[in-house]
Each structure stands twice: as structure tokens, then as C-alpha cells.
Amino acid sequence: MLFNYEAVESASGTKRSGSIDAVNIDIAINSLQRRNLVVITIKEADEETSFFTRKISWFDRVSTKDVVILSRQLSTLFQAQVSALRVFRLLSGEVDNKKLGSILQIITDDIQGGSSISTALSKHPKVFSPFYINMVKSGEESGKLDEVFQYLADYLDREYDLVSKVRGALIYPAFVMVTFIVVMILMFTMVIPKISSIIIESGGDIPVYTQIILGISNFLVNYGFVLIAILVIVGFFVARYVRTTGGRIAYDQLKLSIPYISVLYRKLYLSRFSDNMNTMLVSGIPIVRALELTSNVIDNRVYQGIITVAAERVKGGKTLSESLSGYPKEIPGIVVQMIKVGEETGEVGSILKTVAKFYVREVETAVDATVSLIEPAMIVFLGGGVAILLASVLIPIYSIASAQ
Numbered sequence: 001m002l003f004n005y006e007a008v009e010s011a012s013g014t015k016r017s018g019s020i021d022a023v024n025i026d027i028a029i030n031s032l033q034r035r036n037l038v039v040i041t042i043k044e045a046d047e048e049t050s051f052f053t054r055k056i057s058w059f060d061r062v063s064t065k066d067v068v069i070l071s072r073q074l075s076t077l078f079q080a081q082v083s084a085l086r087v088f089r090l091l092s093g094e095v096d097n098k099k100l101g102s103i104l105q106i107i108t109d110d111i112q113g114g115s116s117i118s119t120a121l122s123k124h125p126k127v128f129s130p131f132y133i134n135m136v137k138s139g140e141e142s143g144k145l146d147e148v149f150q151y152l153a154d155y156l157d158r159e160y161d162l163v164s165k166v167r168g169a170l171i172y173p174a175f176v177m178v179t180f181i182v183v184m185i186l187m188f189t190m191v192i193p194k195i196s197s198i199i200i201e202s203g204g205d206i207p208v209y210t211q212i213i214l215g216i217s218n219f220l221v222n223y224g225f226v227l228i229a230i231l232v233i234v235g236f237f238v239a240r241y242v243r244t245t246g247g248r249i250a251y252d253q254l255k256l257s258i259p260y261i262s263v264l265y266r267k268l269y270l271s272r273f274s275d276n277m278n279t280m281l282v283s284g285i286p287i288v289r290a291l292e293l294t295s296n297v298i299d300n301r302v303y304q305g306i307i308t309v310a311a312e313r314v315k316g317g318k319t320l321s322e323s324l325s326g327y328p329k330e331i332p333g334i335v336v337q338m339i340k341v342g343e344e345t346g347e348v349g350s351i352l353k354t355v356a357k358f359y360v361r362e363v364e365t366a367v368d369a370t371v372s373l374i375e376p377a378m379i380v381f382l383g384g385g386v387a388i389l390l391a392s393v394l395i396p397i398y399s400i401a402s403a404q
Contacts, residue, residue, distance in 0.1 A: 002102075003028045003044055007037035020102060031109045062100045062127045064160045070095065070104075071153035078146035085111050103127060116140055131276065131297045138283045148283055155279045159272070162363060166268065169367045173374050180382050187389060189224060192217040199396045206396060213392040252301045256330070264366045269303050270335065271359035278352040287348075288314050306330055319343050 003025060006017045016037065020028050025042060032039050070091065077087045088111060092104035103124050110120035118137035121128045132152060139148030196214045199206060206214070220227070241247035256262045273294055280290040291311035295304045306327050313323035321340035324331045335355055342351030 003042050005032060005042040006040045007032055008040060010036045010038050020105070027106075031106050034109045034113055062097055062103070064156055066095070066097050066100050067127065067132075068153050068156045068160060070100065071149045071156065075146050075149035075153060078149060084117055084145075100127070117145070129297060131280075131293050134285065134289070134293055135280065135283055138280070138285045141284070144283070151279050151283060155275060158275065158360065162268070162271065162360060165364060165367055166264075169371045172371070173378060176378055176382070180385070184385070184389070185220065185224075188217045188220045192393060193221055195393050195397070199393075207392070209388075210392045210396050213389065249301045255300070256302055260370075264363065264370065265300075266330065267359050267362045267366060269298055269300055270331070271356050271363055272298055273303065273307070274335075274352045274356035274359060278349050278356055281349040281352070287320060291320075303330060320348065 002019055004017075004019050005028070006015070008015055020031060025044075028042060029039055032042075073091055073094075074087060077090070078084075082090075085108065088104055088108040092101050092108055095101045095104065106123070107117075107120040110123065111117065116137075118133050118140060121136060122133045135148050135152055136145070139145040192213065196217060199210070199214070242251050255265050276294040276297060277290055280293065281287065285293070288311050291307055291314065295307040295311070298304055298307065306324070310320070310323035314320060319340070321336050321343060324339065325333075325336050338351050338355055339348060342348035
């Protein structure tokens with residue numbers, strides 16, 4: 001929540017004004033007081049801004065890329081033996097993202113007040129995930145904050161690139177399909193009704209396929225708005241259902257059931273699981289805690305359930321490879337065997353790093369292959385749809401012209 005304030009420096013009496021991001025007004029006042037400021041007025045920024053300004057501020061958020069850059073800067077400064085308080089105070093005034101700068105200023109105030117870095121970060125869950133916070137906590141305990149922030153930057157960078165690649169691969173097909181649907185709707189509602197009157201008035205026999213096209217056209221013209229309303233209502237309830245626990249599980253199971261797409265998702269989740277586990281184990285986080293954190297960031301309820309059960313089995317004394325066995329579709333046997341080899345050699349972390357690299361390459365290859373297949377498939381599909389539509393309309397017209 002953003003607050004605008006006016007204050008006076010207690011030492012010099014200089015007036016200052018600005019904005020501060022905090023959970024509530026009490027925390028905002030405490031943060032300002034820790035900066036040796038005497039608060040004169042403070043109020044929510046939303047109260048003083050227009051609806052349009054509030055909508056624009058919604059886009060002022062902290063992206064994954066911002067956190068990656070911040071992590072690299074933190075790693076460099078901690079490596080240079082700069083104190084934590086000075087590190088965050090320095091970066092709060094240097095970052096380009098104003099919202100992130102405001103958050104870093106609050107973190108600086110919390111550290112100055114005696115909080116640990118991980119505790120200060122945990123007050124901003126929308127920016128720093130539980131995975132990130134626990135990694136920082138392990139760095140504080142081991143005295144390797146510079147290495148931990150470097151690990152985090154590398155991990156988030158890989159995750160960002162992988163997700164961006166998958167999303168980017170879907171933009172072109174989605175754009176083409178939307179364009180095709182819009183063009184077909186315009187054809188059925190504006191062009192075909194005019195041509196259909198010519199065909200019907202000719203009095204000739206109308207082929208079955210042409211009757212189907214004309215029927216679809218008449219339906220869209222007369223009941224198109226009803227169909228749109230039904231689709232909007234259905235979409236609304238489906239979206240609400242997906243937000244529920246049962247709906248999310250069903251949606252995640254669907255993603256793992258669609259032919260070919262399910263293979264891509266499995267490889268994506270396996271790369272994410274291996275990369276997370278490697279990063280945390282190398283940083284000294286216990287394996288049970290690493291599994292619990294990984295289950296929260298893997299973003300699939302099916303895999304989350306498997307990893308949660310695996311964590312309970314490890315608590316009960318079983319090895320990680322034994323705990324992950326029994327799920328041949330979700331966790332292939334080769335992954336279990338590689339983890340088993342890592343357990344025997346004491347190199348589980350490095351084995352998981354190898355697995356993560358393998359599946360990242362597999363995901364990239366699968367995405368590239370999908371894109372290369374989608375383009376010709378869409379050309380054939382779109383060409384076939386247009387050909388059927390034109391043939392259904394032009395053949396009867398050609399027959400009328402020939403009869404005359």
C-alpha cells in the first residue's frame with residue numbers, strides 16, 4: 001500500500017515529502033521515524049489520485065527480471081564485504097523500479113531496527129517467494145550470502161528464460177487463431193448472408209455442404225449475441241472453478257493428460273524440480289526442508305502432492321530415490337536411478353544439476369519442435385477451412401451461372 005507523507009528531519013528541521021510503500025499506515029510511520037523524520041501528515045496515495053492514475057500504478061510492479069538484477073547486485077556487494085545495511089541503503093536509491101526502491105528502503109529500515117535480512121524480505125511476499133527467503137536464511141546461517149544471491153540470480157534467470165521461451169512460442173499460434181476466428185465470423189455474418197440470397201432465389205438444388213454453411217451463417221446472424229453471452233458465462237464459471245482447489249487439481253491433471261503437450265509440461269516440471277533441489281542442497285538446506293519448499297514453487301498440484309509425500313517418506317527414514325519411486329509417468333525411472341547414484345556417491349546436488357540441465361535442453365528442443373510443427377499444421381488447417389467455405393459458396397454460384 002502506498003502512502004504520501006510530509007515530514008521534518010529531527011536533526012536539521014528540513015521539510016521532506018514523498019511516498020512510502022508499507023503494509024499499513026502504522027508500519028509506514030514507524031519506517032519514517034526510524035529515518036529520524038517527524039511525520040506531519042500521511043495518507044494513502046489512492047485517496048489523492050484519480051481512477052486513471054490508480055490503474056496506471058497497477059503496472060508499476062516488480063518483475064522477475066528486476067529481482068534477478070537485484071540478486072546479482074547483492075551478490076557483488078556482499079562479495080566486496082559491504083555491510084548489509086549499507087548494501088540495501090545503496091541499492092534502494094539506485095534501482096530503476098520505484099516500487100522496488102521503496103521496498104528496499106523499508107527493508108533497510110527493518111535491518112537498521114535489528115531484523116535479519118531474511119525476516120525483512122519475508123514482509124514482502126509478492127516480491128520475494130518463500131523459496132527465495134529460505135535460501136537467504138540458509139546464507140545467513142552459513143555465512144555465504146554472496147554465493148546464495150549468486151545462486152538465486154542464476155536460478156531465477158534460468159527460470160525466467162525458460163518460461164519466457166514457452167510463452168513466446170505460444171504467442172504466434174494464438175494470434176493466428178484469433179485472427180482466423182475473427183475473419184470467419186465476419187465472413188459468416190456479413191458476406192455469406194448476402195451471397196445466400198442469390199443462391200436461394202435461383203431455385204436450384206443446394207448441396208448439403210452449402211446448406212450446412214448457410215445454416216451456420218443464419219444461426220450466427222440471429223443468435224450470435226446469445227452464443228457470445230453463453231460463452232462469456234461459461235468462461236466466467238470455468239475461471240472461478242479453476243481458482244478453487246478442486247478446479248486447480250483438475251486443470252493440472254488436464255495439462256498432464258493432453259497428448260504431446262503433457263510431455264512438454266512434465267519436462268518443464270522436472271527441470272524446475274531438479275534445479276530447485278540442486279540450488280537448495282548446494283546452499284546447505286536440509287533435504288526435507290528443500291522438498292517442502294520445492295513443492296510450493298513447482299506450480300502443479302499433481303507434482304506438489306508427489307513431492308509432499310516424498311518429504312514425509314524421507315522424514316520416515318527412506319532415501320530420496322525410494323521416496324520418488326512409484327510415479328513412472330511423473331518421475332521417470334532414469335531420474336530416480338540418477339538420484340540413487342548421487343546418494344551412493346554423496347553427490348545428490350551435482351546429479352540434480354545434471355538432470356536439470358538435461359531437462360532444460362529437452363524443454364527448449366520440444367518448444368522449438370512444437371513451433372516448427374505448429375506453423376505448417378496451422379497453414380494446412382486454415383487453408384482447409386477457407387477452401388471449404390469458398391467451395392460451399394462458389395460451387396452453387398458457378399452452377400447457377402452455367403445453367404443460364
